[in-house]
Amino acid sequence: MGHGRKNEITDNQTLRTDILLVEGLKVSLESSIPAFIILLLIYIFIMVSNIGLVVLITTERSLHQPMYLLFCNMSVNDALGATVIIPHLLSNIFVPSSDRFIPYIDCVIQAFYAHFYAGATHTILMIMAFDRYSHLAVYIIMFVSGFIIIILHRFPNLSDYRKLASILFHVVPPAMNAIIYGLQIKVVRQKIFIMFSRKRTTVAEVK
Template identity: 30%
Template sequence: MESNMTIASDILEIQGFDIAPEFTYPLFFLLLFVYSSLLFSNIGVLMLIITEKSLHQPMYILFCNLSVNDLIGNTVLLPPLMAHIISTDINRFITYSQCVAQAFHSHTFGSASHMILTIMAIDRYVAICHPLRYSSIMTTRTVIVLSATAWGVSLLLVSVLIGLTVRLSRCRSFIQNAYCDNASLFKLSCEDVSINNIYGLFFTVLLFSCSMGSIAITYFRIAIICWIKKNKELNNRALQTCASHLVLYLIMLWSGFLTIILHRFPNYPDLRKIAYILFHVVPANLNPVIYGMQTRSLRAKIFQILHREVTST
């Protein structure tokens, strides 16, 4: 029988992964490689866009938003996870405040990812369907306002989400997860969490419906324009720019869906943990590679720098 006694301790035990000793260091080095590669690629793209004046354009501001979000989201998740993996202590511990901070940044990462990819879909729609008006519609000011709105809405929604959880008293001190998220936190309480479940459902439905609806509408209109005009160059440009965006969005969408659904099925804890890690690391590693290689100006600058390095050696 569960006790309703409130726990005052600030120390929580976190489940982590149950890994056989022989797989500990291979998994650690795999995560280290993944984290290092996303740091290198995202910081590289950021520095290139910041230092090259020719790339100071609205579209590249969106790339910067994506890279910053990927860096923050994965830095909050992966280093603590790697530390827990190689820890010699059977019991893994984290403070409540650290757990709250990790959950806050993690949910902000997910929310901002949806928002930024939605803005990028709108940007692609204007570029493909209204190329002559693109520079007047998607100005630097417009993109900055849209980006600030995406971050502001994400921070507001997540602040309320986490705030509703922090108000609860705790009767448990065991996080049944390899990381901290909102659901893991409010499961520490023996109080009525109906409000948390209702707002969590509202948060999820609002976020997913807005991003899915916006992207579906923009892609549908792009498809209609391509079908009406029957222009081979336009179709190739639309396929090249939209296919990668759609693939990355679907990866993020389904890994996010899988994480949320598996919270309702406690018999598959490891699958849920893996889905959550994939939600973070796969788009973060693919974003700079795909967008860097498919954006002509950015690709040209990358090849120019690589050629300069090769010739100098």
């Protein structure tokens, strides 16, 4: 997560505060704006798609079934997992790596929710895997992704790849799960079809 400490000196009194230096991503000045825009768009998509799926499942009585409730739990968990990592990344992109500090308590909270997200994701996917296979495959992908992060921890010279793998673990699954599992729900497919049909009709009328 981070390393290092500094002491804050206020009004000739030394106030010892645990503050960690965040490693973060090494993004060049030229790449900082594109990286910020891409991460922001991905975060917006994750939140809109997952929250939309939760609202649909909770309001549609026909979807009040065990499997769909698992979808709902996964969407909530994915939104949580993305929120734990992405906003903090966005806030640090334009900050020099030497000035990226975080209070120790905030780091602990972030680490707790990051592990909670990973544990909940594996648990939900394992439960869903008992119902179908195409879920066991998704679970294996999640397991391998997490295992790669653990392996890269053993190689300090590959720290940049480890950080990238950790970010992808919190970005790719939340973005893809809403699409993969959302499209399995007939009501979702119907609403998407209606939405695109209306757009095509509007475009045709304009022409």
